[in-house]
Amino acid sequence: KAGVTQTPRYLIKTRGQQVTLSCSPISGHRSVSWYQQTPGQGLQFLFEYFSETQRNKGNFPGRFSGRQFSNSRSEMNVSTLELGDSALYLCASSSGQGLAGANVLTFGAGSRLTVL
Amino acid sequence: GNSVTQMEGPVTLSEEAFLTINCTYTATGYPSLFWYVQYPGEGLQLLLKATKADDKGSNKGFEATYRKETTSFHLEKGSVQVSDSAVYFCALRGEMKTSYDKVIFGPGTSLSVIP
DSSP states (O other), X not given: OOOOEEEOSEEEEOTTOOEEEEEEOOTTOOEEEEEEEETTTEEEEEEEEETTEXXXXXXXXXXXXXXXXXXXXXXXXXXXXXXXXXXXXXXXXXXXXXXXXXXXXXXXXXXXXXXX | OOEXXXXXXXXXXXXXXOEEEOEEEEOSSOOEEEEEEEOTTSOEXXXXXXXXXXXXXXXXXXXXXXXXXXXXOOEEESSOOGGGOEEEEEEEEOOOSSSOOOEEEOOOEEEEEEO
C-alpha cells in the first residue's frame, strides 16, 4: 500500500510569509503527527491529530498550527516565517488506536523548508 | 516530562565491527521504546521496538533490550556493514492509561561504516 506522502518536498520562502504543508497518511491510519527536524535541535514534536482533533501538542509558538480533515489528511501552517523556521518538517501516521506500544509511526520523506 | 538521551556521535566503525549505541530514558511507568533509522535524504523508518520490561526487539541483525532497572534501551549489532551507515534515533511513547502520549526522540547518533 502507498506510504505517507508529503507535499511539497522542497520550498523556499522569505521572512514574514506563511507556508502550508500537506500530509497524506497511510490508508486506514487515523493519527497524524508532525515533527520539525533541525541539525541543532534534532526532532521536535509539533502536534498530533487523531480523527480531526488535536490530541497532543508540543512547545511551539502559536504561529505553528495544524488541522486534519475527515479523510485523515493533515496540513500544517506556519505564519510569519522566521529564519529559524528553516527545517525539515516530517509527518508520521499511525493507526492511533489499540495498544499504544504497537502503534508505530510511519514517516514520510519530509518537506524541506528554507526561509530567506 | 519524559526525555531520551543517547550518544550523539558521530560514530565511525570499520566493516564487521561490533556496534553499540547507548540510549537511556526518563519516564514514569512503562513507556514503549523504539529505535528508528534515517538514511540520507529519507524519512525515519522503524528499526525495532519493545513494549515491556525485558522485551528484546530485533531486526536486520540489530537488537535492543528494554531494561527497566537501568532505564536503558541500548542498540547493538554484532557485525556492521557499509549499508548500515545512517542516523539512529532512540524514541519513546509515554505510558498513559486512557489516551495516547506523543512519541519523543533522542538527538540521533550518526554512524559511518568504512570498508
